Amino acid sequence: MGFTCGIIGLPNAGKSTIFNALSAARAEVANYPFCTINPNQGIVPVPDDRLQKLAQLLHPEKVTPTVLEFWDIAGLVKGASQGEGLGNRFLGHIRNVDAVAHVVRCFEAENVVHVYAAVDPRRDMEIVQTELILADLQTVEKRLTKATHQAKVGDKKSSSEIPFLHEVHERLGAGLPVKGLTLAEEGHKILQSLELLTAKPQLYVANVSEKELKERRWVSQVEALAALEKAPVVMICGDLEAEMAELAAEERAEFLQEMGLVESALNQLIRVGYKLLHLLTFYTTVGPELRAWTVPTETRVPQAAGKIHSDMERGFIRAEVISCQEFFNAGSMAAAREKGLIRVEGKDYIVQDGDILHIRFHA
Ligand SMILES: Nc1nc2c(ncn2[C@@H]2O[C@H](COP(=O)(O)OP(=O)(O)OP(=O)(O)O)[C@@H](O)[C@H]2O)c(=O)[nH]1
Numbered sequence: 513m514g515f516t517c518g519i520i521g522l523p524n525a526g527k528s529t530i531f532n533a534l535s536a537a538r539a540e541v542a543n544y545p546f547c548t549i550n551p552n553q554g555i556v557p558v559p560d561d562r563l564q565k566l567a568q569l570l571h572p573e574k575v576t577p578t579v580l581e582f583w584d585i586a587g588l589v590k591g592a593s594q595g596e597g598l599g600n601r602f603l604g605h606i607r608n609v610d611a612v613a614h615v616v617r618c619f620e621a622e623n624v625v626h627v628y629a630a631v632d633p634r635r636d637m638e639i640v641q642t643e644l645i646l647a648d649l650q651t652v653e654k655r656l657t658k659a660t661h662q663a664k665v666g667d668k669k670s671s672s673e674i675p676f677l678h679e680v681h682e683r684l685g686a687g688l689p690v691k692g693l694t695l696a697e698e699g700h701k702i703l704q705s706l707e708l709l710t711a712k713p714q715l716y717v718a719n720v721s722e723k724e725l726k727e728r729r730w731v732s733q734v735e736a737l738a739a740l741e742k743a744p745v746v747m748i749c750g751d752l753e754a755e756m757a758e759l760a761a762e763e764r765a766e767f768l769q770e771m772g773l774v775e776s777a778l779n780q781l782i783r784v785g786y787k788l789l790h791l792l793t794f795y796t797t798v799g800p801e802l803r804a805w806t807v808p809t810e811t812r813v814p815q816a817a818g819k820i821h822s823d824m825e826r827g828f829i830r831a832e833v834i835s836c837q838e839f840f841n842a843g844s845m846a847a848a849r850e851k852g853l854i855r856v857e858g859k860d861y862i863v864q865d866g867d868i869l870h871i872r873f874h875a
């Protein structure tokens with residue numbers, strides 16, 4: 513199962529433009545609100561310098577990067593939580609993602625309608641945030657009504673939920689996202705089962721023009737609001753990235769150089785999204801294939817092995833482990849082995865970002 517990042521925002525913020533550039537999947541790009549009726553899904557490889565370096569040293573026949581899935585979600589409007597626009601459909605789709613990339617329009621374009629007249633990132637962000645909070649309030653209220661009812665007929669579990677639900681309700685009622693609320697452990701379990709929208713990790717994408725890239729008139733507004741929730745901001749020139757996505761790899765590198773950029777903003781978006789999800793990468797070399805894998809931080813090695821094959825988790829014996837960095841220093845597996853750099857770890861070992869794993873298991 514992969515990890516998913518939903519792209520949300522107001523209509524005409526540039527979500528599909530960015531999604532298209534990201535995935536080469538063909539979501540409709542049009543100057544028309546709601547051109548995205550179905551959520552479009554796209555899978556993108558996670559840019560990874562270590563994997564490239566490993567490939568140079570190991571000469572595998574095949575190199576497989578790890579991926580992140582992006583969903584292009586229909587635009588949200590004021591009143592979505594009450595069913596306005598594509599309200600419920602919108603909210604249903606976003607419940608299924610692991611993280612949210614919120615695209616904020618920071619570009620002026622006479623030919624691209626803004627649903628609320630002029631460019632105003634602060635207002636736009638507040639509209640979206642308010643809708644998410646209202647939707648969460650509904651979810652919590654529904655659950656509260658149910659729990660209160662069941663508590664009355666003597667259900668202990670339901671009555672123990674009530675104080676937590678009130679806490680969550682109070683926070684949302686104050687106009688704040690659930691994320692950042694500290695609850696007792698029991699409360700966190702209840703939170704998880706509620707799948708609240710404002711509990712999801714969120715990053716902001718400021719979709720800017722080339723002019724705004726230099727002037728930062730609106731971007732600073734986005735950064736100020738994002739800072740309040742400690743959310744990262746990525747600046748993207750949507751139409752420029754879309755153009756770049758059409759280019760061949762070499763031409764793209766030239767284009768970047770001309771623009772004075774080190775990497776495309778899309779790469780940055782993918783990496784920030786990956787970090788936001790608290791994911792880490794480990795590597796395996798099995799036969800001719802060098803492969804990168806993704807697991808959440810704090811994953812133990814048998815569960816990590818289970819990503820590769822369920823047999824490996826079930827029959828797990830031990831893992832041979834070396835960090836990429838140590839491997840790079842040694843220069844080859846043979847040298848690493850000679851220097852005793854390859855550790856043997858048991859089932860309680862917690863996988864670290866950049867580990868190269870060799871799993872021993874009973875078939
Ligand atoms: N000038 C300019 N136009 C852009 C930029 N990004 C997107 N657009 C244009 O804005 C229009 C809408 O872009 P979309 O990507 O379809 O917007 P969306 O957020 O997916 O909109 P909905 O799916 O309707 O919610 C298109 O005509 C794009 O070409 C940008 O950075 N600069």
Ligand SMILES: [Mg+2]
Binds near residue numbers: 529547
């Ligand atoms: Mg769209």
